[in-house]
Amino acid sequence: MTYTPVMPIASLAEGQTALVKVNEVEVLVCHVEGQFYAIHAQCSHARQSLAAGKLRGHQIACPLHGARFDVRTGACLAAPAQKPVASFPVMLEGGKVCVQVGEVDRPPKPKFGPI
Numbered sequence: 001m002t003y004t005p006v007m008p009i010a011s012l013a014e015g016q017t018a019l020v021k022v023n024e025v026e027v028l029v030c031h032v033e034g035q036f037y038a039i040h041a042q043c044s045h046a047r048q049s050l051a052a053g054k055l056r057g058h059q060i061a062c063p064l065h066g067a068r069f070d071v072r073t074g075a076c077l078a079a080p081a082q083k084p085v086a087s088f089p090v091m092l093e094g095g096k097v098c099v100q101v102g103e104v105d106r107p108p109k110p111k112f113g114p115i
């Protein structure tokens with residue numbers, strides 16, 4: 001699997017997040033204490049985007065019902081969400097933040113059955 005460059009390292013300040021799309025997957029890139037992390041940008045509770053969530057330390061809070069996730073691992077830390085969100089490997093190369101999103105992480109295509 002390959003890493004996809006998503007943004008210049010310098011464009012994301014400490015404590016900030018940015019929404020990017022890799023292989024049709026919305027990814028939230030987070031900059032915390034000098035490290036970059038990438039998680040799926042969709043809450044595992046009711047699919048709210050985490051792009052407007054508040055980042056405090058390593059935790060991002062869902063703006064809809066307040067579930068919290070650890071941006072390092074995607075682990076769910078607070079209800080009402082029960083499941084983690086996917087986390088993706090990050091590499092810094094050539095001044096860019098690069099994220100690895102696999103085929104399995106793609107959202108399923110809508111299915112239309114016979115009428």
Ligand code: FES
Pocket residue numbers: 043044045046047048062063064065066067079080081
């Ligand atoms: S949609 Fe995120 S906590 Fe409900």
